[in-house]
Amino acid sequence: MNVVAAIIERNGLVLICQRKAGQRHAGKWEFPGGKVESEEDFRSALRRELREELGITAAVGDEITRYEYAYTGRDPIQLIFYRVTEFEGDPVNLIFEQIRWEKAANLPNYDFLDGDVEFAKSLAG
DSSP states (O other): OEEEEEEEEETTEEEEEEOOTTSTTTTOEEOSEEEOOTTOOHHHHHHHHHHHHHOOEEEOOOEEEEEEEOOTTSOOEEEEEEEEOEEESOOOOSSSSEEEEEEGGGGGGSOBOGGGHHHHHHHHO
């Protein structure tokens, strides 16, 4: 399975999102995005996910990194992260417990999904 995620940047801050209670990995922080459907290319999937989750129309930029991660007892997933610096609309929390603009240096202070922890640390420098 392929999962795409956006590193949305504005005014030196990165947008992070917290999963709602009742969801798998409730309370964990993540970067917005989601699963790629079989008929989608990666960038199209990310644009769709950002519309559904945040109500924005994003110009998906360069790929930052991709790697495989396996959660305990589950098949491995491929995580693909893209930079997003241009988008229309203001991000609105449509599905999360909360969304927050944060300095990259502070990302390691958040309880990220296990698959995102090392990447969040790398963004922090």
